[in-house]
């Protein structure tokens with residue numbers, strides 16, 4: 324449009340977003356869940372592998388990543404990738420070099436637990452112990468999280484645990500915006516593949532990433548929200564509790580609400 328930069332128009336924004344995904348090595352088609360016939364397919368360069376049993380896509384069912392809903396901290400989240408699996412997501416991450424955390428990490432911490440879990444915990448980023456073992460929440464904060472899981476009447480093997488960021492930030496600093504932007508796409512796909520009954524965010528980074536806006540965990544914890552049709556809940560991060568033991572009372576309140584929700 325005259326006088327307008329490409330990124331300021333809706334098609335321009337979509338194209339820029341798709342270009343960005345291509346730069347990251349992500350070039351999937353997205354199948355719209357309700358497969359409404361209207362939208363014409365965008366021009367696509369390549370196609371992600373699909374499960375053998377899936378029927379071939381029709382033009383009407385293949386659409387570009389939809390512009391809504393707003394899910395990431397940075398605006399648009401990709402549409403669901405039908406038939407996506409944890410194995411495929413892990414394979415797509417590969418030996419990831421997409422962000423500046425890669426040279427510092429020992430292991431990518433993808434996530435662990437029951438792939439059919441009703442409850443998924445989402446933390447922030449791996450710490451030193453997780454980096455060494457390649458598993459989420461295995462250090463001191465992880466031991467506390469295990470107590471919380473047991474308080475719910477569950478075992479760690481019953482739930483699934485992952486993080487927004489899959490690589491340890493050096494010195495356990497907070498993840499930076501570009502790192503969240505790059506890595507959260509894999510979290511979105513994990514949650515789509517897992518389809519739990521409840522997602523519990525541990526701390527503000529997870530909550531902000533899934534709600535797509537800057538919010539304060541102190542105000543938002545203990546309440547239920549919606550994440551793409553799945554119930555979303557938030558409580559403090561276990562590491563916060565290690566520094567502020569009196570917050571245990573609020574976390575117990577929160578855990579009772581989760582227990583009641585899960586029945």
Ligand code: URA
Nearest residue numbers: 446447448449459460
């Ligand atoms: N803190 C997190 O947010 N995630 C982990 O895996 C460990 C500590």
